[in-house]
Amino acid sequence: MANVVIAGAGLGGLPTAYELRHYLPSEHRITLISERPKFTFIPGLIRVALGLASVDGIQLDLASLTRRHGINWIPDAVTTVNPHQQYVTVGKQVIEYDYLVIATGASLGFDEVPGLGPHGGYTQSVCTPDHSLAAREAWFKFLENGGPLVVGAMSGAGCFGPAYEFVLMADWVLRRRGIRDRVSITYVSPEPYVGHMGIVGLKNSRELTGRLMKERGIKTIDNARITAINPETIDLENGQQLPFKYAMILPTFRGVKFVRETPGLGNEQGFIPVTNSHQHPQFPTIYAAGVSVHLEQPETTPIAIGLPKTGQMTEVMGAAVAHNIAVELGAIKPPLKTPTLEVLCLAEFGDTGIAYIAAPILPDPETGKRRFSSAIRGRWIIWFKAAFERYFMLKMRWGLGLPWFEKLGLRLLFGLSVLKPLPKENIISCPNHQ
Structure with missing residues (x-):
């Protein structure tokens, strides 16, 4: 009997646990570790922060x-991992594993500059349920009087979609x-240009996103590094100072x-290198998925940005x-x-939306090209996204990971494939489990 331990129960961890339960006979144990008592559909937190939805509907x-x-669910957080002896500690428990899947998402660098974040700072966030609820409370107070609104991202942010959704949906709400005339809106970002999204060469994205920001009267500042928040x-x-x-x-x-804190497990930023099979190159019984994975940003930008890892x-x-x-x-x-x-x-932007497609997200290192990429604007995206959220919550209730009909839908509707066979020369085997 093997024990497969999964650290994290979000968009990566819970579907992975379901997939494993589908594949593995019952004698194999699947252990899911998460200090949060609820699964949260993270993309829905923007609507929560703007008072457009209840957090209960996405948990x-x-x-x-x-x-x-x-x-098997353990309601606590992993505190240490020993990849040599193959165990994790959770509080006072020591849990041995045959395989460990790290799907924890990211740690949020609110200590990057003084004044950042909702914990003792002056800015809001939509990265967790607690953050979104605090942001919603502050948003309702803001609506009473208006004033300057600033939305953006720090250097090293790993996903810019939520910032674009927030700023454009906030405009729509106002x-x-x-009361839009009582609010000036500024979008500030380390991206080299508006609509970059952390993805080099995404066709039509710069034009469509930039045009939408201009239509809405939103001032944009790119190549910007935030140094302090008062x-x-x-x-x-x-040297520029933005009032808010x-x-x-x-x-x-x-x-x-x-x-x-585990030597050899992550890079300098704490992201995990993986092989094509998503195993750690040094510790092949450790796998990683989602934001915790290291993917190299293929272009050098004036200010460092991360490569997005979408849901x-x-x-x-x-x-x-x-x-x-x-x-x-x-x-x-x-x-x-x-x-x-x-x-x-x-991406939902109030009364319209944009679908961003990159196949694949990383262009070919030799040619610099993708199979295809595109950005498509339309009202249908709002409806499609709402339908997908309902579907995703249903499949989490039903215990489904990535079913065949979802793969088929992505191929038929958007021309996307999701998985492909791994060539034998790229395989790292785990000798203990052959």
Whole structure:
């Protein structure tokens, strides 16, 4: 009997646990570790922060889910990992593993500059349920009087989509309330240009996103590094100072503490290097999925930015991890699989939206080209995203990871594949589990 331990129960961890339960016979144990009692559909937090939705609608109770689907849940956080002796510590417990999947997401660098973040700072965040609820409370107070609104991201932020969604949906809310004329809006970002999104050469993105910002009268500042945040002003490295009455700034992303503190496990930022099978190159019984994975930003920008790892990417990585562990345990037949990293991001902007597609997200290192990429604007994106959220919450209730019909839908609707067989020369085997 093997024990597969999964650290993290978000968009990566919970679907991976479901995939493993689907593949593995019942004698194999699946242990899910998460200090948060609820699964949260993170993309829905922007609507929560703007008072457009309830957090209850995007959360599910992990205790009942895991009990129903035959998964052992430990409601605590991993504090240390020993990759040589293959165990993790959780509080005072020591849990041995045959395979460890790290799907913890990122640690948020609110200590990057003074005054950043909701914990003793002056800006809001939409990265966690608690952050979004605090942001919503501050948002309602802001609506009473208006004033300058600043939305943006720190250098090293790993995903810019939430900042674009927040600033454009905030504009839409203000217009619906008839108070847009009382609010000046500024978008400030380390991206080299508006619409970059952390993805080099994304076709039509610069034009469509930039045009939408101009249509909405939103001032944009790119190539910007935030150096300090005061009670009512944001300082930029170039000496510019931005006044605000409400600010939502995405923090720098880095790896979680137990990864940063384990020698050889992560890089300088605490992100985990992986092979094409999503195993750690030095510790092949450790796999990683989602934001915790190190993916190299393929271009050098004036100010450092991360490569985004979307929810769809995270889910696909988890599906590959589950498949490959099942192959290692002999539960299913080879070959191993690797994620294609073909990405779809559906961004809601109030009364319209943009679908960003990069297939794959990393261009070919030799040619610098992708199979295809595109940005498409339309009202249908709002409806499609809402339908997908409902579907995703249903499949989390049903215990489904990445079912065949979802893969088929991505291929038919958007031309995206998700997994492909891994060539034998790229395989690192785990000799203890052949």
